[in-house]
Amino acid sequence: EVQLSQSGGGLAQPGGSLRLSCAASGFTFGSYAMSWVRQAPGKGLEWVSTISGNGGSTYYADSVKGRFTISRDNSKNTLYLQMNSLRAEDTAVYYCARPSLIIAAADIIGGWGQGTLVTVSS
Amino acid sequence: IVLTQSPATLSLSPGERATLSCGASQSVSSYLVWYQQKPGQAPRLLIYDASNRATGIPARFSGSGSGTDFTLTISSLEPEDFAVYYCQQRSSWPLTFGGGTKVEIK
Numbered sequence: 001e002v003q004l005s006q007s008g009g010g011l012a013q014p015g016g017s018l019r020l021s022c023a024a025s026g027f028t029f030g031s032y033a034m035s036w037v038r039q040a041p042g043k044g045l046e047w048v049s050t051i052s053g054n055g056g057s058t059y060y061a062d063s064v065k066g067r068f069t070i071s072r073d074n075s076k077n078t079l080y081l082q083m084n085s086l087r088a089e090d091t092a093v094y095y096c097a098r099p100s101l102i103i104a105a106a107d108i109i110g111g112w113g114q115g116t117l118v119t120v121s122s
Numbered sequence: 123i124v125l126t127q128s129p130a131t132l133s134l135s136p137g138e139r140a141t142l143s144c145g146a147s148q149s150v151s152s153y154l155v156w157y158q159q160k161p162g163q164a165p166r167l168l169i170y171d172a173s174n175r176a177t178g179i180p181a182r183f184s185g186s187g188s189g190t191d192f193t194l195t196i197s198s199l200e201p202e203d204f205a206v207y208y209c210q211q212r213s214s215w216p217l218t219f220g221g222g223t224k225v226e227i228k
Contacts, residue, residue: 045157045165045208047217059215095164102177103170107212108155110176112164 002026002111004096009116012086016120022079022096022113030054030074032099033106036081038092039115048094049081050106064090086120093117123147123211125220133228140196142223144209149189153213156185156194159222160205168207169194199225 008020020036036048049070050059058070069082079096093115100110124147134140144154152172157165167176169185172192182197196203204227209220 044222045159045210045219047210047219050217061216100167100170100176105170105212107153107217108167108170109157109165109210110167115164 002098002101004098004111004113006094006096006113006116009094009118011119011121012083013122014087014120016086017082017084018086018118019083020081020094020096020116020118024077024079024098027098027101029072029077032101032104034070034072034079035097035106035109036070036079037095037097037109037112038090038118039095040089040092043092046092051079052106083118086118088120091118091120123150123214123218125209125211125218127207127209127220127223129223130221131224131226133226134199135228136199136201138199140194140199140203140225142194142196142207142225144187144192144194144220146190146192146211150211150213152188153211154185154187154192155210155212156183157208157210158203158205159208165208196225 003025005023012018035050051070067085071080095115096113097109098111126145128143154172156169159165173185206222206224
């Protein structure tokens with residue numbers, strides 16, 4: 001079964017840091033780009049970042065560039081999002097996302113993790 | 123690229139036809155994707171590249187358009203189709219989503 005299992009998240013103070021993890025199973029993780037997408041409470045979807053299958057290319061939303069770092073460990077089938085200098089507006093449910101395994105395009109999201117809530121508040 | 127979805131809310135009855143729009147601030151060619159999201163759930167891929175149904179998506183869902191104007195049509199609403207629908211462009215980075223259209227029961 002194809003699964004994305006997220007961990008990390010929780011409460012952080014403004015200016016603080018958190019790291020999200022996403023463990024993948026059921027597919028050849030290293031063959032696919034992976035992404036993070038977030039959703040503020042009661043709001044729409046916002047793409048955050050994407051990393052290529054070999055980790056050599058990364059892309060970021062302007063809202064997080066310079067503060068967040070996406071990375072992956074293909075030996076552990078795990079995706080990460082290191083979030084630094086957190087702001088109140090970063091409060092959201094963060095989803096780990098993979099492409100459709102059939103279409104295999106990095107920018108067509110075919111599967112999602114369960115989501116993890118990040119709350120930035122003092 | 124800014125995506126604008128309309129209407130924000132669509133109130134319809136089961137069996138009716140739903141027509142959702144997504145407009146792009148510049149041409150995205152056919153690189154437009156549609157997702158469905160139900161409360162408390164992650165989104166689900168419906169349509170990619172404007173008109174291609176994803177695996178397992180019923181034929182009542184169809185997409186059309188190119189350039190800057192796109193439409194998602196649900197030919198006859200089933201009870202499980204009442205949800206929020208988002209468009210997303212993949213023409214260029216950064217990827218962007220529309221603000222969503224909520225299809226609610228009238």
